[in-house]
Amino acid sequence: MARFFSFNAIDSCQTTGIHFDALCLTYGNDEDVSSLQFFGDLESSIKKCKVLPDCLVVMASAALATKLHDYWCADHTQQKTIVNRGTKSEFLFIKSYYFYAWCVTKLELIASHVLATQSYDISIEKLIQQGLRYLLEVNEVIQIAPAGHLFKHPSGTRSKVFIQAREMARSEPELFFVANAICLRMGRVLQDAEMVFIDTMGIYHYVREALKAAGNKARIESFHSYGEEMKKLSPPIDSYICVISASTSGGMAGELVNNLGFDPNKVVTLIDVTEKNRCGSVLMPLDTLGEVYVGLLEKGMGTETEIELVGEHFSSKAKPPRTVALGVPHQPKLLGEFLNHFALLGVGKLNSNFGNGPANPKLLCLDASPLTNNLEFTQWLDDEVAWCITLAVDHVIHASDPTSKVIAELAAKRIQEFRQTTIPPAVISHDDLCKESLGNAKGILVVTAVAGDGGGLREISRDLREYICTETPRHFLAAVGLPQTAESWARLKQFLERNPTKRKYGFSNWLMLPVGYDGKDSAWEQLNKLAKKAEGGETAAVEGIDQEIVNESLEQLAQLVFKSHQGFLPKHNGGELALTEGFVFFGGKFETEIQEMKIASSVVYLAIASALQCARELKDVNNQLKSTGYESVVLAPECFLRFNDNILQACLLRACHSSELDYSASPHLSKLMQEFLTKVFDRHSHKYGDAALEFAAALAIGRLKLKKDDLDDVIKFAIARLKHQASPLLGFLLLARR
Known part of the structure; x- marks a missing residue:
């Protein structure tokens, strides 16, 4: 706990x-x-x-x-x-x-x-407001309707937002924090109150804890938000307070104050889209909590689809998932250019790390060393120095890798040439950065060859805050960006540019390609955990299968997973998964290299992962691979037929989010996947089933989900075919059983 x-x-x-x-x-x-x-x-x-x-x-x-x-x-x-x-x-x-x-x-x-x-x-109150905002975001309290839709609330109000106030706290410390935040706003009224009105029992625990903090044991009475019972309310003779869970229009507070005679000083709404023109107090007005909530008050066009809300419960599972078929509209604009520069030399093995040995391996690892001899990049660097980077720069700081150092030296040389001076800017590694090394710096350029979500740049920016004054100009240059999302890259840019002065710091980037989730809980790590479990745990007897075959299958599974950590699980005969000509996201390029097996599996994964991320961020909501609180979205089963190369199927299984492969909420989609998987496992020794191990592994770690009956039918069929001989495929299927 x-x-x-x-x-x-x-x-x-x-x-x-x-x-x-x-x-x-x-x-x-x-x-x-x-x-x-x-x-x-x-x-x-x-x-x-x-x-x-x-x-x-x-x-x-x-x-x-x-x-x-x-x-x-x-x-x-x-x-x-x-x-x-x-x-x-x-x-x-x-x-x-x-x-x-x-x-x-x-x-x-x-x-x-x-x-x-x-x-x-x-100002501790400002810190508390930011803490409340953190809880709103991490506990997904605010649901925003997808494009072309509006929520219709029980009051009849139509708006873009649905607020689940009861979800604000999911642990005892969070509950205590919210309750005391209420106390800070309404403490004296809570201390004196003999009765507390609440509009829903969903916020009872917040109010009870707030009363406890105020040293009061007042009675709490719940009334239905919109109905005849509310119209019967009247302010009691004794001291009271009225707590409203959430509002998008201020209508309930207005009704209580203007029509029922409640004192506005004794009415508080926990969450509202704004506090302007509201009756009573608002604990968390959303329009003051950041840009993400701006526009929630905008009225619809009148043509939107209404999502009718009944009560407080709300789930995307209420309707069948929408499918999205990956295709040309989802190809990232910069993928082709990125592949031109890095497809043949720059992308390392999966779960590796250039220059730093086995320490801190990354799912996707880029070798940026070819950049220093890349004419397009060096021309871009010249233009950035000429057009964007202040000539006040007299210190160039680089990330702690050889390529960043070379780029920093190139930039320093260009700055020296433009300044027409004999003294070049000092070039300093981040490892050597300290107050003394910066001296009386007049301007700073920070250089990194490759940035993910920008942890290294953030760290350098944080260091500079301690070593030099805020007014010193600085510019951040990231040659190549491989963030998880476009949003995380935008947040990085905002973090680096903003400062207490009236001006922004500079930021430059040559190529940026969002590649989706690359955290510690990747499919590879999930498989490693599964393999350790299979390797070390005692296996229960399986009816109809010799125990030695079961044990041997699990042992082979573990060995194969550990061996394949920097790639994909092999074909039935042990051969590597491979790409054939005509891959849509390569745009007709690298056909010769594909035939000669010179395209690394990590390059194929990068292309699929970036296309999936582009699908999640696509502006066309009808073709967007992004679930909302209202609607779940999954990858169309037909994608495994469209992308029928074994390595493409493996990349889809590994790069998709688990929710995007969850077909358990749709009997139709689950049945389609059941039929497809049955054929894959039936033909596992033929070309059609080359990715059988990957599909079985996805079932075993729970990334690929079907309805229970469909899953049981697939596994029962496949095990019956495989049970006479030990194999990793049999091991995965045994572990996939529910």
Whole structure:
């Protein structure tokens, strides 16, 4: 069970105006936290940060906050460990530690540990609002209707947004945080109230916890939001408060205040799209929480399809999934150019890492060294220096890899030529970056050859905040970007460009190709876990199959998975999966190389993965491979017939999200996949079934899902054909049984 939750917040000091990043840890009520647990929580939270924060804020009940501060003061060894984790190159990054206690109407600072000369004057209310926004996003409280649709609420209101306030908290610390946030807004009214009205029992736990924090045991009474019961309400003689779960129009609060006579000072709505022209208070107005919620108040055109809401429950499984067939419209615009430069030399094996040995392998790894001799790239670099990069640059910082260093030296040489000076800008590796190495820098250029979601660039940007003043111009140059999504790349650009001054820092990029999820829970890692389970666990007897065959099949499975970690599972005869001519996303290129088997499997995977990601981000919603709260979307089963090369089928199975291969909600789609898989397993020793191991593996790890009856029929049929001889395919099918 969760003991705490953490979130990151950005604010500026109320005294100096200096911007800072805060890491906030908030604990549940009455938690029994030991000293070892507390310091472990601090360390794990700091480790998860993409960049080191400027300060750390701990929020807890008064008793627990005092206890945690006592731990901090008493254990100097553990305290030093945490301080060292917030230090880099002997320079303090985490400069302050603050301990706050919830005290009904305020969050009181009970102690601080300031290591720098200047502490931060924190607006704790702004941090709490960012914490609430974090909960809205991570718990998927807000559902936005897909294009061409509007939600029709029980009140009759039609809007783009559906708010599930009951989902705000999914753990005890989150519940405690939300309840105390309510207290901060309405604490005195809660303390005095003898009755609390709520519009739904879905928020009962928030209100009960808020009353507990206020030291009150008032009675809670629920009324139906829109119906005859609400019209019977009238303000009681005794003190009261009315809590509304969520609203998109402010209609309920307006009805209570304007027509039923409730005091607006005793009415609070937890979530609303805005607080403008609303009766009562709004705890979380969405239009103040970021650009993603802008436009929620826009009226429809009158031609949208209505999604009628009944009650609070809402699920995309309420309707059959929509299918999307991958094709030419989903080809990324820059894929062809990307392949021209990297298809033959630049893409390494899957789950490898150029230059850093086996450490920190990446699903897709790019060797950017050919860039330094690439005429198109060097011409682009010349143009960027001439048109976009400030001539104030006198220091060039590069990521800690050889190619980034060469590009940085090229850029420094071009800057020197344009400045017509004999002194080139200093070129510094990120490993050597410190306050002394920058001296009196007048301008900074940061260079990296390849960036994913930009963790390295974020780290350099964070370091620069400590070493040079904010007003010093800086420019970030990422030659090639391989982010997971276009959105994550946009967030990186925003992070690097924005600063407290009125101007933006510069950002340049030559090629960028979103390639989808490349995290630690990839299909390869899921298979490794399955193989370890098959290798080490005791196997239950399987009726009708000799136990030795079962054990041998699982052992062969484990060996094959470990052997294939940098590629795909082989064909039945042990041969590698291969591509044939005519692959649509290659656009007629590399035909000779395909015949000569010179195209690496990782290049094929990159093409499929980028096409799938393009499908998820496509503007045409009818052809978009993206599920919403209203509608689930899956890859059309016909794709496995369209892309019938064994390696393409394997790439689809590995690069798709699990939800995109979940056919269990549609009897029709599940039956189509059952028929296809039956043929694949039946012909596993022929060309048609070359990818049989990949399909069986996808079933075994749960990436490919069918209705239970269909899955049972497929497995029963295949096992009956394979049970007389041990094989990895039999092993996967045995593990795929439910």
